[in-house]
Amino acid sequence: MLEQLTSILDNVIYLDIETTGIDEKSSEIIEIGAIKIKNGIITTYKTLIRPRGRVPIEIYNLCTGLTEKELLGARSLNLIKSEVLEFLEDIPLICHNGNFERRFLEYNIPEIKNKILDSMELAAILEPWKKEFNLDSLVKEITSLNKNELHRALDDCIDTLKVVNSLLCRQWAREEQNKKKKTLYFVLNNDYNYLKKWEWTKYLLKPPFFIDEDYTYVNYEEYSKDQVKLKKVEIDYSLYEELLKHEDIWNNGGDFGYQYRKDQKEFSKKIRENFEKQERIFIEAPTGSGKTFAYVLIAAIETYLNKQKNRKDDSSFIISTNTKELQNQLIERDIPTILKKLRLDDKLNYGAMKGKGNYLCIDRLNKCESLEFDEKGNLALLFLRRLCEDGKYGDIENISYWAQKHFELDKYLKDVNCDSEQCKLEKCIKPCYLRTRYNDLRNENITVINHSLLSCWPYCEKKKINHIIIDEGHNLMEKCYDFFAEEFSSFEFLELLDMIEKGHPSILAMLLNLNASFGFRETIEKDKLNYLVNDIVVNINILINDFRSMRLVSGEYNFTTEFFIPREDLQGITKVLGSEISVLKESIYPLYKLINDYISNITQDDEINGDTDYKNISDYVAKLKSAFDILDKFLEKSTYYAKILEVDSEYKTFVLKNIPLNVGELVNEHMLKEVKSTTFISATLRIENSFNRMKRHLGQNNAKEFLIPSTFDLKNRTKIFALNNVGRYDESGFIKKISKFIFNTAQKLNGHILVLFNNNARRLAVNEELEILTRGTKIEVHTNKKSIGALNDKNRIVIILGSKGFFEGIDVPGDALNCVMLDKLPNYSPEFPILRAITTYQKKGYQDVNYPQLCIKVKQIYGRLIRSTFDYGYFIILDPGQNSYTIRNLERDLGGPNIEFAPTNKILSEIEFNYNNWKRNNINIILNNLKKNNKNIEQNFNNEAKKHKMFWELYKIENEQYYFKNMNFKLKGKI
Known part of the structure; x- marks a missing residue:
C-alpha cells in the first residue's frame, strides 16, 4: 500500500x-x-x-x-x-x-x-x-x-x-x-x-x-449521494393513514426496519380529520409511537392532493418545533425520508425558517472591522465568506461545532448576523441565504419553524399560517411567558443610546443627511442630544448603584424578584426603587420627543417614499417610545402581570419585565387567531393523567383530545433510582460524591451517559471534578449539545453533562445512551417571581403551580432514555428531595417502574447484571426474529443489530455456540 x-x-x-x-x-x-x-x-x-x-x-x-x-x-x-x-x-x-x-x-x-x-x-x-x-x-x-x-x-x-x-x-x-x-x-x-x-x-x-x-480515489461530488435505491411501488394517496399498513412502501430500500402499528394509524387519522374539519386537538403520543412519521405523512399527502386541486391555502402546512435542533432533524432526516418513501420528494417543497438573527449577513460580514486585525480574525472572515458567498448556506446553527470553536466565531457572530431591524429582505440584492429562504416561502408546502418564531410570525406577507402542527406542544406551558413578555434591558438601551453618535451610520449623521435632503428645515442640536443621553445614562447608573448599596445580589447568580411582591426582608425596595425607575422613564421622554420633532419638522407633510434615513430614524424613535411605555407599565401594579426585576450578578446591568399571566388569551390572539386547524402533539401533554391543565393554560378548553397508549415496556426495560446517600444538592460534599458516582458508573458502562443539571454552576463544578477523576483514562467529558453525537461511537467512552437545554430534543437510540441522571428535581424556588405572582394574584397553592412544570420536565428527561423497542437503562435522580407527594405523583405520571431509593454502592454492584440481562434479551429477540424469517444468522445478525443501534457484534458461531463482543468483554454460550 x-x-x-x-x-x-x-x-x-x-x-x-x-x-x-x-x-x-x-x-x-x-x-x-x-x-x-x-x-x-x-x-x-x-x-x-x-x-x-x-x-x-x-x-x-x-x-x-x-x-x-x-x-x-x-x-x-x-x-x-x-x-x-x-x-x-x-x-x-x-x-x-x-x-x-x-x-x-x-x-x-x-x-x-x-x-x-x-x-x-x-x-x-x-x-x-x-x-x-x-x-x-x-x-x-x-x-x-x-x-x-x-x-x-x-x-x-x-x-x-x-x-x-x-x-x-x-x-x-x-x-x-x-x-x-x-x-x-x-x-x-x-x-x-x-x-x-x-x-x-x-x-x-x-x-x-x-x-x-x-489520485483516482478522489470523489469530486460536492454532496454525498443518497445510497438508498427504491423499487417502484404504486401508491394511492387517497388512502392517507391507511398507507401505514403497506410495509412495502416503508421498507422499500431496506434502510430501516418498519413495523405497522395500529396506534400510529389511529392518531395519524386524528390529525387528518382535524385538518379537514378545521378544528383543534391535543394528542399525547408517547416516545416511540411514531408521532413525527404520523404527522409528516398527513402533512405531505394533504398538501400534495390540495396542490393538485389548486387549493393554495390548504396546500401548505407549518410545523412548529421547540428548538432549532429539532428543526434541523426534521429538515435533514425525517421529512426527506418520508417524502422519498412516498415518492413525493420531487413534488413537494419544504424548508426551515428561523428568526433573522440566525442567519449570516454578507453585507455586515464585509463591514465587520474586528475581523481585519490578525490572522485568526482573517481566517474567521475567510471561513464565513466562503460559507455564504453563493447564497447556498448561511444558517449559523448549521456551522460545524468544531469550526465555531476553532475560528472563535462566537466573538463575531453578533456583528455579522442579520439585523432584524435593518435587514430589508424584499430589497436585498446580495446572494443571501435568508433572502432565498424568504422568497421560497410563498411556494413552500411544508415549512418547519420554532415556537419562538410562531409567537411573532414575521413573514406573514409571504406565507400565511393556515394549518399548523405544534410538535413538542408542552413547551408552550412555560415558554409562553417569555414569548409575550416585554422587557427593558439597561445594557441594550445603552447600546441604543450609543447609536446616536457611534452608529453605522449614526442617528445624528442620518438626521443631518435627512435635513440636508429637505432643505435644512431644522437646526440639529448635537449638544442637546448629548445632554439628554447623558441624563439617561446617569439615571441608569443611579439605579445600578442603588442595587449595589442594597446588596441585592448574594453569590454568583443574578438577583430576581417580583417587584411588587418581594420576599419579606425586601419589602421596602418597591417604594425606594419605584421613584428612581420613574425618573429614568421621565428622562427618556425628552429624547424621544426631540428626535421625533426633528423628523416631523424636517419632512413636514411631504410624501416620503423609501427614504432609508427616514425609515431608520423612525424605527429608532419607535424603540425609544417602546422603552418609555414598558417602564410606565412596569410601575403600575396589576394582578394580570408579573413585574420582574433582574439584576446582573456583577451589577453591570439590569432588566425590568412585564410578564402577562393570562397567556392562554394571548396564544389565541397572537398565535392562532386566523389559523384554520391546529394540532398540539407531544409525548407529555397530560399532567396527573389529564389534558385539562395544559388546555386551560393555553386557552384551548374546547379543543379535542386523543391519547396513545405507551409503546414501550418501561416497567421491564428501565429502572428508576433515587440516591439516598449523597446528600442534598446544596450540601458541601454533594458535588464530589455525585462526580465519583458518575465516574464509577461510566467505568462500569463504558460511558454512554447523559447527566442533566438544573443549575449551570453545579454542572461546571462536576465537570471540574470529572476532569481530575478521568485523567489518564479514555473517558471523555463533554458539555456542549453538539457533542451528543459522540455517544454513538462505540469506541469512545463519553459522558455528556447537560444543562436545561438538554432536557429534551436529545434522540439517541440503542446502546449509545443507556443511563440518564438528573442532579435534582426541577422544583420552582418559592421566590420564583412568576410563581409568587400566580400564587398571590390567582390564589393558587405552590404545588398547583410547581408540579405541572416539574412533571412535564421529568417526563421529558425520562423520555431521553427509551427511544426504541430495544432501548433499556437506568434513570437516576441524584437528589430526589424530601417531598414524598412529588415522588409518588411522578411514579404515576412516568408510567415506568417504582422509584427505588438506594445507595450508590448498591446500584454499582447490580449495574452489570442488569445491563447484561437487557443485552441478552435484545440478542434473543434478534436471533428469534431471524430464525422465524429463515434468515442466515451469521450473515444477518450484525446488520440487524446495527439497524437497531446496538453495539453487540456476532463474530463467530462454533459448535452451536454464539460468540459476541461488545467493547471490552465477550459473551459466549447458547442463546
Missing part, C-alpha cells in the same frame, strides 16, 4: 500519534506514525512507546492488532526521542486536528520545534459547508476509500495524506469549472493582509503540469 502512495505536497511530513487519553498532562503517547515526503521520495516511520502508567483496556480495541504484551515490550519515550527528531528534521508537520498533536508534543517531546499545519483547518476553509471535519467523515465524503473504524497511527497518516490530496484536487477542480472567479491563492495574497503567510497559503497554488489522474 505504501508503495502506491503519491503526494501533491513535497517536503512535508504527515504525522499522527495515539495516546492513552485526551489530556496531555495526565495521558501518554503510546504510538507515533509518520510519512515523510522529501524531494519526491516517500519514507515512513512508526514506533510504539512503552507507557509509564496504566493503559485503559479500551485502547486495545481502538488500536487494531495492538496487544498489551507488544506495548509493554516497546521502548520508552526517552529511548525513541532521538530517532523521532532525526526523522522529523525541521520539515513542516501535517496533523489532522493539529491542536491535539501540538499539545502532546509540546508537553512530552518539547524538542520538536517543527511548524504544525492542521489539515482540519484546511478542510474547513476549503469546504466550510460540511457538518463534520473529523478524519473518518472526510474519508467517507471526499474519497472513495473505506475508512476502518479502528485506528493505528501510520494508517491515520495515510488517510490524512489522501484527504489533503483530495481537498486540494477538489478545490482546483472547482476553480477550473469557474474560471471567472479568482483562485483562492490569489484572493489570500491580495485581499487578506494576515493570510499571505498562513501556513497553507503556498500549497493552494496548483502546480504546473499537475496530473490529477494519479
Whole structure:
C-alpha cells in the first residue's frame, strides 16, 4: 500500500500519534506514525512507546492488532526521542486536528520545534459547508476509500495524506469549472493582509503540469449521494393513514426496519380529520409511537392532493418545533425520508425558517472591522465568506461545532448576523441565504419553524399560517411567558443610546443627511442630544448603584424578584426603587420627543417614499417610545402581570419585565387567531393523567383530545433510582460524591451517559471534578449539545453533562445512551417571581403551580432514555428531595417502574447484571426474529443489530455456540 502512495505536497511530513487519553498532562503517547515526503521520495516511520502508567483496556480495541504484551515490550519515550527528531528534521508537520498533536508534543517531546499545519483547518476553509471535519467523515465524503473504524497511527497518516490530496484536487477542480472567479491563492495574497503567510497559503497554488489522474480515489461530488435505491411501488394517496399498513412502501430500500402499528394509524387519522374539519386537538403520543412519521405523512399527502386541486391555502402546512435542533432533524432526516418513501420528494417543497438573527449577513460580514486585525480574525472572515458567498448556506446553527470553536466565531457572530431591524429582505440584492429562504416561502408546502418564531410570525406577507402542527406542544406551558413578555434591558438601551453618535451610520449623521435632503428645515442640536443621553445614562447608573448599596445580589447568580411582591426582608425596595425607575422613564421622554420633532419638522407633510434615513430614524424613535411605555407599565401594579426585576450578578446591568399571566388569551390572539386547524402533539401533554391543565393554560378548553397508549415496556426495560446517600444538592460534599458516582458508573458502562443539571454552576463544578477523576483514562467529558453525537461511537467512552437545554430534543437510540441522571428535581424556588405572582394574584397553592412544570420536565428527561423497542437503562435522580407527594405523583405520571431509593454502592454492584440481562434479551429477540424469517444468522445478525443501534457484534458461531463482543468483554454460550 505504501508503495502506491503519491503526494501533491513535497517536503512535508504527515504525522499522527495515539495516546492513552485526551489530556496531555495526565495521558501518554503510546504510538507515533509518520510519512515523510522529501524531494519526491516517500519514507515512513512508526514506533510504539512503552507507557509509564496504566493503559485503559479500551485502547486495545481502538488500536487494531495492538496487544498489551507488544506495548509493554516497546521502548520508552526517552529511548525513541532521538530517532523521532532525526526523522522529523525541521520539515513542516501535517496533523489532522493539529491542536491535539501540538499539545502532546509540546508537553512530552518539547524538542520538536517543527511548524504544525492542521489539515482540519484546511478542510474547513476549503469546504466550510460540511457538518463534520473529523478524519473518518472526510474519508467517507471526499474519497472513495473505506475508512476502518479502528485506528493505528501510520494508517491515520495515510488517510490524512489522501484527504489533503483530495481537498486540494477538489478545490482546483472547482476553480477550473469557474474560471471567472479568482483562485483562492490569489484572493489570500491580495485581499487578506494576515493570510499571505498562513501556513497553507503556498500549497493552494496548483502546480504546473499537475496530473490529477494519479489520485483516482478522489470523489469530486460536492454532496454525498443518497445510497438508498427504491423499487417502484404504486401508491394511492387517497388512502392517507391507511398507507401505514403497506410495509412495502416503508421498507422499500431496506434502510430501516418498519413495523405497522395500529396506534400510529389511529392518531395519524386524528390529525387528518382535524385538518379537514378545521378544528383543534391535543394528542399525547408517547416516545416511540411514531408521532413525527404520523404527522409528516398527513402533512405531505394533504398538501400534495390540495396542490393538485389548486387549493393554495390548504396546500401548505407549518410545523412548529421547540428548538432549532429539532428543526434541523426534521429538515435533514425525517421529512426527506418520508417524502422519498412516498415518492413525493420531487413534488413537494419544504424548508426551515428561523428568526433573522440566525442567519449570516454578507453585507455586515464585509463591514465587520474586528475581523481585519490578525490572522485568526482573517481566517474567521475567510471561513464565513466562503460559507455564504453563493447564497447556498448561511444558517449559523448549521456551522460545524468544531469550526465555531476553532475560528472563535462566537466573538463575531453578533456583528455579522442579520439585523432584524435593518435587514430589508424584499430589497436585498446580495446572494443571501435568508433572502432565498424568504422568497421560497410563498411556494413552500411544508415549512418547519420554532415556537419562538410562531409567537411573532414575521413573514406573514409571504406565507400565511393556515394549518399548523405544534410538535413538542408542552413547551408552550412555560415558554409562553417569555414569548409575550416585554422587557427593558439597561445594557441594550445603552447600546441604543450609543447609536446616536457611534452608529453605522449614526442617528445624528442620518438626521443631518435627512435635513440636508429637505432643505435644512431644522437646526440639529448635537449638544442637546448629548445632554439628554447623558441624563439617561446617569439615571441608569443611579439605579445600578442603588442595587449595589442594597446588596441585592448574594453569590454568583443574578438577583430576581417580583417587584411588587418581594420576599419579606425586601419589602421596602418597591417604594425606594419605584421613584428612581420613574425618573429614568421621565428622562427618556425628552429624547424621544426631540428626535421625533426633528423628523416631523424636517419632512413636514411631504410624501416620503423609501427614504432609508427616514425609515431608520423612525424605527429608532419607535424603540425609544417602546422603552418609555414598558417602564410606565412596569410601575403600575396589576394582578394580570408579573413585574420582574433582574439584576446582573456583577451589577453591570439590569432588566425590568412585564410578564402577562393570562397567556392562554394571548396564544389565541397572537398565535392562532386566523389559523384554520391546529394540532398540539407531544409525548407529555397530560399532567396527573389529564389534558385539562395544559388546555386551560393555553386557552384551548374546547379543543379535542386523543391519547396513545405507551409503546414501550418501561416497567421491564428501565429502572428508576433515587440516591439516598449523597446528600442534598446544596450540601458541601454533594458535588464530589455525585462526580465519583458518575465516574464509577461510566467505568462500569463504558460511558454512554447523559447527566442533566438544573443549575449551570453545579454542572461546571462536576465537570471540574470529572476532569481530575478521568485523567489518564479514555473517558471523555463533554458539555456542549453538539457533542451528543459522540455517544454513538462505540469506541469512545463519553459522558455528556447537560444543562436545561438538554432536557429534551436529545434522540439517541440503542446502546449509545443507556443511563440518564438528573442532579435534582426541577422544583420552582418559592421566590420564583412568576410563581409568587400566580400564587398571590390567582390564589393558587405552590404545588398547583410547581408540579405541572416539574412533571412535564421529568417526563421529558425520562423520555431521553427509551427511544426504541430495544432501548433499556437506568434513570437516576441524584437528589430526589424530601417531598414524598412529588415522588409518588411522578411514579404515576412516568408510567415506568417504582422509584427505588438506594445507595450508590448498591446500584454499582447490580449495574452489570442488569445491563447484561437487557443485552441478552435484545440478542434473543434478534436471533428469534431471524430464525422465524429463515434468515442466515451469521450473515444477518450484525446488520440487524446495527439497524437497531446496538453495539453487540456476532463474530463467530462454533459448535452451536454464539460468540459476541461488545467493547471490552465477550459473551459466549447458547442463546
